[in-house]
Amino acid sequence: MRDGLSVGVAVGVSGLAFGAAAITAGLTVAQACALSLLAFTGASQFALAGVIGGGGGLVAGTLGAVLLGGRNALYGMRLAATLGVRGRRRLAAAHVVIDETAAVATAQRGPAAARAGFYTTAITLYLAWNLTTLLGAVGAARLGDPEAVGLDVLGPAAFLALLWPRLTGGRAAVRVAVAAAVVAVAATPVLPPGVPVMLAAVAALPALLGRRAAP
Amino acid sequence: MSVWIAVIATGLGCYALKLGGLVTPRRMLDDPRVRRFTELVPVALLTALIAVQTLTDGRTLELDAARLAGLGAAVAALLLRAPFLVVLVVAAGVAAGLRLLGL
Numbered sequence: 001m002r003d004g005l006s007v008g009v010a011v012g013v014s015g016l017a018f019g020a021a022a023i024t025a026g027l028t029v030a031q032a033c034a035l036s037l038l039a040f041t042g043a044s045q046f047a048l049a050g051v052i053g054g055g056g057g058l059v060a061g062t063l064g065a066v067l068l069g070g071r072n073a074l075y076g077m078r079l080a081a082t083l084g085v086r087g088r089r090r091l092a093a094a095h096v097v098i099d100e101t102a103a104v105a106t107a108q109r110g111p112a113a114a115r116a117g118f119y120t121t122a123i124t125l126y127l128a129w130n131l132t133t134l135l136g137a138v139g140a141a142r143l144g145d146p147e148a149v150g151l152d153v154l155g156p157a158a159f160l161a162l163l164w165p166r167l168t169g170g171r172a173a174v175r176v177a178v179a180a181a182v183v184a185v186a187a188t189p190v191l192p193p194g195v196p197v198m199l200a201a202v203a204a205l206p207a208l209l210g211r212r213a214a215p
Numbered sequence: 216m217s218v219w220i221a222v223i224a225t226g227l228g229c230y231a232l233k234l235g236g237l238v239t240p241r242r243m244l245d246d247p248r249v250r251r252f253t254e255l256v257p258v259a260l261l262t263a264l265i266a267v268q269t270l271t272d273g274r275t276l277e278l279d280a281a282r283l284a285g286l287g288a289a290v291a292a293l294l295l296r297a298p299f300l301v302v303l304v305v306a307a308g309v310a311a312g313l314r315l316l317g318l
């Protein structure tokens with residue numbers, strides 16, 4: 001419970017950053033809030049805002065954002081047995097299967113504590129994230145020039161912070177990261193905005209080859 | 216209007232994936248290659264986003280000193296194990312400060 005509350009509040013405040021980044025990218029306050037209410041998965045939201053801000057194709061931006069949400073499906077597979085929800089409750093629980101709720105739930109001992117951690121994180125984070133998205137968006141909308149206060153760095157810095165634990169976790173991840181960055185930058189002058197990011201997903205393909213994955 | 220469609224489509228797509236995970240049989244994850252691939256796709260996408268948003272403007276490559284310094288400050292903050300929000304504030308603050316100085 002306590003884990004859930006602290007994670008929910010701490011991460012929830014980051015909605016400020018998302019709200020500000022969304023406005024900087026050219027979304028309206030209502031669009032920023034709708035994304036937080038409907039998508040409720042930070043990296044995907046930052047991704048869509050980033051592509052729109054780059055003047056990018058909305059189809060590629062949407063596909064990239066959804067693809068980035070693919071990891072939530074993995075969390076769901078891991079959590080399904082622990083949560084043991086059925087019917088309408090499963091429809092509600094699914095919406096809050098994200099990085100933070102999965103992390104808190106899997107860090108607990110025993111299924112009862114895992115469920116308590118999951119729901120505490122979910123409710124706290126959902127409220128905090130949506131409230132701070134609104135505040136960040138309204139605040140940024142009142143600023144004259146978002147670049148003058150460095151808001152254009154929020155997107156990349158947020159991605160870096162999200163990526164950090166994975167990069168420090170293994171050499172395979174670093175190799176994929178470098179390859180993806182090269183592909184995306186090299187493709188930028190020749191492909192419509194948004195598409196290079198999608199294309200960079202091929203950097204993860206070697207993981208599918210070979211009998212045993214490299215360490 | 217089309218931005219609204221993208222917002223709603225992203226919301227629906229992300230929700231479908233979350234629900235899909237909860238209802239998928241667990242043995243889908245048993246193949247280690249599939250598991251590794253699904254763990255590395257977010258790494259590829261996030262790095263690509265960082266690279267594109269830091270180094271390009273539209274379809275041209277662009278080196279913005281303030282933005283690069285902001286990202287460098289974020290790396291330093293992460294190495295010092297700063298919390299998420301501190302990392303963002305430091306990054307934006309450094310970029311803003313350098314622009315104020317006319318860089």
